[in-house]
Amino acid sequence: MDSASSDRTASGQHLAPTVARSVKVLVVGAFGVGKTTLIGSVSEIEPLRTEERITTASVGIDPGQPNKDTTTVAMDFGRITVTEDIALYLFGTPGQRRFWDLWSGLADGAVGAPVMVDTRHLEDSFEVLDQLELRTKIPFAVVVNQFPDSPAYPLERVRAALDLLPETPIVECDARDRQSAVLTLITLVEHAMTFPVFQKVNA
Amino acid sequence: MDTEEYRDHPVRSYVLTSGRAHPSRNTLRPETLVRAVESRPLLSTASRMERELVQLCRGTLALAEVAAYLQLPVSLVAVMVSDLIDAGHLAIRSNHQAHVLPGKDILEKILDGLRKL
Ligand SMILES: Nc1nc2c(ncn2[C@@H]2O[C@H](COP(=O)(O)OP(=O)(O)O)[C@@H](O)[C@H]2O)c(=O)[nH]1
Ligand SMILES: [Mg+2]
Numbered sequence: 511m512d513s514a515s516s517d518r519t520a521s522g523q524h525l526a527p528t529v530a531r532s533v534k535v536l537v538v539g540a541f542g543v544g545k546t547t548l549i550g551s552v553s554e555i556e557p558l559r560t561e562e563r564i565t566t567a568s569v570g571i572d573p574g575q576p577n578k579d580t581t582t583v584a585m586d587f588g589r590i591t592v593t594e595d596i597a598l599y600l601f602g603t604p605g606q607r608r609f610w611d612l613w614s615g616l617a618d619g620a621v622g623a624p625v626m627v628d629t630r631h632l633e634d635s636f637e638v639l640d641q642l643e644l645r646t647k648i649p650f651a652v653v654v655n656q657f658p659d660s661p662a663y664p665l666e667r668v669r670a671a672l673d674l675l676p677e678t679p680i681v682e683c684d685a686r687d688r689q690s691a692v693l694t695l696i697t698l699v700e701h702a703m704t705f706p707v708f709q710k711v712n713a
Numbered sequence: 714m715d716t717e718e719y720r721d722h723p724v725r726s727y728v729l730t731s732g733r734a735h736p737s738r739n740t741l742r743p744e745t746l747v748r749a750v751e752s753r754p755l756l757s758t759a760s761r762m763e764r765e766l767v768q769l770c771r772g773t774l775a776l777a778e779v780a781a782y783l784q785l786p787v788s789l790v791a792v793m794v795s796d797l798i799d800a801g802h803l804a805i806r807s808n809h810q811a812h813v814l815p816g817k818d819i820l821e822k823i824l825d826g827l828r829k830l
Contacts, residue, residue, distance in 0.1 A: 523778075525772065529746065531815075590830070601743060692830050700824065
């Protein structure tokens with residue numbers, strides 16, 4: 511009767527016994543922007559998914575459902591064992607206001623957030639950026655995910671359109687490419703290190 | 714293109730923890746690492762889900778991973794894990810305090826690790 515769990519967890523999915531600390535980043539952005547793809551590119555495990563039932567403020571998300579006030583939202587995630595004792599988790603979550611209850615809990619303790627944007631639908635990221643700026647203090651870096659039909663805007667134009675602070679990093683990325691995805695994480699962590707809240711040593 | 718799915722969710726989840734919505738310890742986060750305490754096997758009265766959970770945790774996993782493998786919401790698994798910690802069957806592996814952000818030294822180690830990928 512206990513075999514079900516061993517079937518579901520392929521051996522080798524456990525963290526190495528030396529890992530004694532976990533750190534997380536939140537991969538946020540509108541639907542279809544490439545969050546799951548980015549997580550899959552860098553994760554050492556097949557990305558996993560959980561679902562959470564949340565209460566939403568807005569109506570009309572799913573007109574087919576009789577109860578419009580609760581919805582189930584998926585969160586997918588992956589992990590990278592970055593040193594022998596630290597595992598970095600990447601949680602992908604839509605950042606819109608109506609999902610705030612879900613991701614406010616997630617944001618707690620996060621090192622930062624790569625905010626993925628799609629220049630074909632730049633306006634879709636306004637709300638995500640607003641939420642991050644107004645309701646959290648977590649460092650974020652804007653990641654411009656390139657699609658074949660993306661207009662070729664210079665990054666500085668995207669920065670202006672998104673009204674980013676001068677110090678907020680903005681990088682181009684191909685979420686399907688591992689090295690490209692790793693570079694966005696490096697950019698984010700470097701940026702986080704400039705925040706006073708991360709200055710103290712607490713090993 | 715809408716890859717997030719919205720659908721009805723079984724109420725079953727909430728029955729498993731007798732309807733409680735919040736874990737007794739607020740130290741648990743989705744990334745909190747947990748592990749079974751081998752010297753503390755479950756009693757024969759333990760539920761099937763508790764058994765499965767403890768068995769999953771024979772090696773270190775984050776709470777979110779446990780939830781994904783059990784196909785249950787993180788919020789629900791947090792309650793179960795919390796109870797199992799209280800009963801001594803599981804232990805928190807991550808040695809940092811909850812609500813303490815990682816320090817600069819940790820971020821430097823992460824950067825080094827990422828640069829080597
Ligand atoms: N060309 C291209 N396609 C991408 C890229 N990232 C994601 N996609 C595709 O865009 C679609 C949505 O990506 P997904 O990761 O599911 O977005 P999510 O909703 O933010 O998780 C998928 O069909 C991906 O294959 C990218 O960098 N370049
Ligand atoms: Mg996705």
